Amino acid sequence: MSNTLGMAAQLAGQSLRFGWYFALHRLVDARTDQLGKGRRYRPERPVPSLRELLADLGQLLISDAMAVRDGIFPPMEDEAAAPLQHLFRVRRMFADLPDAVGRRASKDASTVKAEAAAADVPDYYAQDFHFQTGGYLTEESAELYDVQVETLFLGAAAPMRRTLLRPIAEFVHGRDQRQLTLLDVACGTGRFLRQVRLAYPAMVLKGLDLSRPYLEEARRHMRGLRPAELIEAAAEKMPLADASVDVVTSIFLYHELPPDVRRQVTAEIARVLKPGGLFVLLDSLQMGDKPGWDGLIEAFPHRFHEPYYRHYAVDDLDEMFSAAGLAPRSASTPFLSKLMVRTKV
Ligand SMILES: C[S@@+](CC[C@H](N)C(=O)[O-])C[C@H]1O[C@@H](n2cnc3c(N)ncnc32)[C@H](O)[C@@H]1O
Numbered sequence: 001m002s003n004t005l006g007m008a009a010q011l012a013g014q015s016l017r018f019g020w021y022f023a024l025h026r027l028v029d030a031r032t033d034q035l036g037k038g039r040r041y042r043p044e045r046p047v048p049s050l051r052e053l054l055a056d057l058g059q060l061l062i063s064d065a066m067a068v069r070d071g072i073f074p075p076m077e078d079e080a081a082a083p084l085q086h087l088f089r090v091r092r093m094f095a096d097l098p099d100a101v102g103r104r105a106s107k108d109a110s111t112v113k114a115e116a117a118a119a120d121v122p123d124y125y126a127q128d129f130h131f132q133t134g135g136y137l138t139e140e141s142a143e144l145y146d147v148q149v150e151t152l153f154l155g156a157a158a159p160m161r162r163t164l165l166r167p168i169a170e171f172v173h174g175r176d177q178r179q180l181t182l183l184d185v186a187c188g189t190g191r192f193l194r195q196v197r198l199a200y201p202a203m204v205l206k207g208l209d210l211s212r213p214y215l216e217e218a219r220r221h222m223r224g225l226r227p228a229e230l231i232e233a234a235a236e237k238m239p240l241a242d243a244s245v246d247v248v249t250s251i252f253l254y255h256e257l258p259p260d261v262r263r264q265v266t267a268e269i270a271r272v273l274k275p276g277g278l279f280v281l282l283d284s285l286q287m288g289d290k291p292g293w294d295g296l297i298e299a300f301p302h303r304f305h306e307p308y309y310r311h312y313a314v315d316d317l318d319e320m321f322s323a324a325g326l327a328p329r330s331a332s333t334p335f336l337s338k339l340m341v342r343t344k345v
Contacts, residue, residue, distance in 0.1 A: 139213045188251075205229070
């Protein structure tokens, strides 16, 4: 009974959360159209109707709630836990819009170059991804990132990330979590690491990212829980020993990497994983995954600075992972994302 109540509470919370982000999404769209004087890219490929989108999103939320009911992973925490901070960040997101829309019009993705840390990161990284002010290298960007991403995805970023918890639960089943190490590659602001920590209080957790401010935000976000080790480093050169990690996860990283770096990162993941270890990737849908949605993939790099996305959208990830010794276990397409589960042979 309590599990069913947990499921109902989870669904109710998720529905409210969706309503909030749906409203923010519409407001941001309207303001962007106003600032951009109505110029908006119209894709040639098909796009889903709002009804199709919402039906798919509904399935994602129901599947998450059912996993909570079945005790596979704990309920989701949400922004209601820190409402004032959230509202403050929403206000700053709107305040930042005119600058971001202006830079989009002039195709300027260079504010990050003003940061001293830009000299220490690879060139492909020193850009304002999504036209984010300060790229990934400022505290302001780290504080706004999550509200921006959730607004874009209608509140589904966290539920999409949580789809990784199911294959992780299957892997952990029957093992002693205290003996397991999980590494989240490009952990960003630590939203997924916190979900993992809530599910596995004793597991050894590591998060790796190139952005110091994002790692600082991750550290703040883990507050009150057993910390994760946070490592400032490039995913293509991880300061970790061979065969030292049981589970590697990576979320929304691959579409931001140049093709050759995508392959280097894959080789690094295969290197640090133990034989039999688990790799779970979540990233954007690719062309043809849901053919009726291809227009969304076509439009995305017109709206956001995503220099490597077009290549990612048609890259043969399956072949790339197999070549690196990461054999397929399963694949699915939750809402706007693609979930690939692989095993290190
Ligand atoms: C779109 S964000 C995704 C963050 C997080 N995984 C999430 O679920 O929101 C991309 C992240 O990848 C990081 N990143 C990009 N290239 C990287 C690289 N070569 N090595 C390490 N981190 C990188 C960025 O700093 C940023 O935090």
